[in-house]
Amino acid sequence: MTNIDRTVDLDRRGRDWYIDKAVSWLVFVGGASAIVLILGIFAFVTKEGLGFILGPMNFVEFFTNPAWRPTSRPPTYGILALMAGTASVTGLAMLISVPFSLGAAIYIGEFATGKVRETLKVLVELLAAIPSVVWGFIGLSIMNPLIIRVFNVPLGLGILNSGIILGLMAAPIMTTIAEDALKAVPDSYREAAEAMGASRWQVILKVVLPAAKHGLMAAVLLGVGRGFGETMAVLMSSGHSINLPTSPFDSVRALTATIAAELGEAPGGSDHFRALFTIGILLFLVTFAINLTADIVVRGKGKR
Amino acid sequence: MADATTAAKDLAIDVRGVSLWYGTFQALYEVNLEVKRGSITALIGPSGCGKSTLLRSVNRINERLGSYVRTTGSIHVLQHDVLAEDVEPARLRKEVGMVFQRPNPLPLSVRDNVLFAHKLHRTGQRYTRAQEDGIVEEALSTVLLWDEVKDDLDRKATTLSLEAQQKLCIARLLPVKPSVILMDEPTSALDPAATEALEELIWELRGDYTILIVTHNMAQARRASEETAFMLLGRMVEHGPTEELFLRPHDQQTADYIEGRYG
Ligand SMILES: Nc1ncnc2c1ncn2[C@@H]1O[C@H](COP(=O)(O)OP(=O)(O)OP(=O)(O)O)[C@@H](O)[C@H]1O
Ligand SMILES: [Mg+2]
Numbered sequence: 001m002t003n004i005d006r007t008v009d010l011d012r013r014g015r016d017w018y019i020d021k022a023v024s025w026l027v028f029v030g031g032a033s034a035i036v037l038i039l040g041i042f043a044f045v046t047k048e049g050l051g052f053i054l055g056p057m058n059f060v061e062f063f064t065n066p067a068w069r070p071t072s073r074p075p076t077y078g079i080l081a082l083m084a085g086t087a088s089v090t091g092l093a094m095l096i097s098v099p100f101s102l103g104a105a106i107y108i109g110e111f112a113t114g115k116v117r118e119t120l121k122v123l124v125e126l127l128a129a130i131p132s133v134v135w136g137f138i139g140l141s142i143m144n145p146l147i148i149r150v151f152n153v154p155l156g157l158g159i160l161n162s163g164i165i166l167g168l169m170a171a172p173i174m175t176t177i178a179e180d181a182l183k184a185v186p187d188s189y190r191e192a193a194e195a196m197g198a199s200r201w202q203v204i205l206k207v208v209l210p211a212a213k214h215g216l217m218a219a220v221l222l223g224v225g226r227g228f229g230e231t232m233a234v235l236m237s238s239g240h241s242i243n244l245p246t247s248p249f250d251s252v253r254a255l256t257a258t259i260a261a262e263l264g265e266a267p268g269g270s271d272h273f274r275a276l277f278t279i280g281i282l283l284f285l286v287t288f289a290i291n292l293t294a295d296i297v298v299r300g301k302g303k304r
Numbered sequence: 305m306a307d308a309t310t311a312a313k314d315l316a317i318d319v320r321g322v323s324l325w326y327g328t329f330q331a332l333y334e335v336n337l338e339v340k341r342g343s344i345t346a347l348i349g350p351s352g353c354g355k356s357t358l359l360r361s362v363n364r365i366n367e368r369l370g371s372y373v374r375t376t377g378s379i380h381v382l383q384h385d386v387l388a389e390d391v392e393p394a395r396l397r398k399e400v401g402m403v404f405q406r407p408n409p410l411p412l413s414v415r416d417n418v419l420f421a422h423k424l425h426r427t428g429q430r431y432t433r434a435q436e437d438g439i440v441e442e443a444l445s446t447v448l449l450w451d452e453v454k455d456d457l458d459r460k461a462t463t464l465s466l467e468a469q470q471k472l473c474i475a476r477l478l479p480v481k482p483s484v485i486l487m488d489e490p491t492s493a494l495d496p497a498a499t500e501a502l503e504e505l506i507w508e509l510r511g512d513y514t515i516l517i518v519t520h521n522m523a524q525a526r527r528a529s530e531e532t533a534f535m536l537l538g539r540m541v542e543h544g545p546t547e548e549l550f551l552r553p554h555d556q557q558t559a560d561y562i563e564g565r566y567g
Pocket of ligand 1: 326350352356369520
């Protein structure tokens, strides 16, 4: 039999074909289910929250009344103090973590080499992997007595404690993203500046940071989002008392912590229960806005 | 001896016995090169023979690679030993400007690009906006770019045409009045028309600046230089007046190269 007489079968669906199909189907289901889940969660939160928004909610009171007394008779649902709590803690956290993270990113990205650099990157990633309840525990059992002793105040749980803890928690993600932004700056820019006689610092200040500014802004925004959405660590380190703060030692209560602490006790379907979901919608919208802004900022890099 | 010192005075760059290693790989072997003040010298040779390496040793930009690069021998720029420990690279690079193969303007405005080196090196003195404008106009006029960009000084320099970018990269060196300009294949990213424009410009700069230019283009070396040096495999093979080197090369390897018998 010669080669010419041989029959060929081009349409054969072998084992590889089936494996290929199965894997791509699995991947599709995985991806689709993530989207379905997110939409489902959003729909659920919105449904519960809408019951409050369209029902007993008084918009002006909700945003301007500092009193959150869902179990009083009659109840008041004001989240001004909770927003102030979240804002003050997140604000302080950013004051601490932005310089810290940018400094770390500049050191890791522009100065450190070889082993030092690798070690630092691993350390930063380890820091990011610490569970938030552990951070809360640190706030409660280490920072609290420390603040009481150093500043001679009666209670160490409050804005200062929470701000520091949140700052440390937000730092790793900000450092990682900021370092990526610095790494994305072409080396030819650095070389050009150095060839004109710029020192390492001049290169960083006048060339690298301006060139990376969109990425750095995104890093800060994502850090803000991280701080804003954090729950457990804030719950444990902020003192969790409703307050319009006037000093960094004041105890405050955050929006997220309120949901976490009260949802279990609020009877399903009650106004209280639904009001908590309304706070959830607010958190969702703000986080979404922050992430979207970060995304637009990064994309903006392509233009101009 | 007296003769040697007067001769040294006329030299902008004096490379003596320079060997260079990238790690364990030796890229330069005992290279000598004398470049006269105010002249244009072309550095030619096949790919990988060490032209860029030699050029990058003169302004010590090779040091960016850290201790991985090791250099021996001496390089004098205007009679200063630039490899000496106490030489400040920033000062050296003010005196010795560099133009790269790919135009590399900074991602800043045209104006800020021209003023970049100037702002790095002006010490203490205050400059008014008008004085700075004057500096910008003079530098851009010298490179024949002023008319093209004068209404567009705030435009981001990386959006200019490649030809304009490369001219800008020359213009930004001029405000600090370097004595030497090193050019590493400055036209290889440009089209023929732009190449011709750049060559003309380089020719115009002769006399005011000492120029050491690396090129792969024989015609360019012949057109645009007074002296030519030929390198091969990390060694300096021959160096002389351009016409003579091309018409009557002393070394057989030089003859082979200019007749196109190497890559
Ligand atoms: N950073 C480096 N590390 C190791 N080897 C290098 C490095 N840079 C250059 N070399 C080697 O040194 C030799 C000389 O390189 P160089 O870039 O100076 O050549 P060149 O003459 O400029 O070549 P071309 O015409 O292609 O630009 C080459 O063999 C190259 O592979
Ligand atoms: Mg080269």
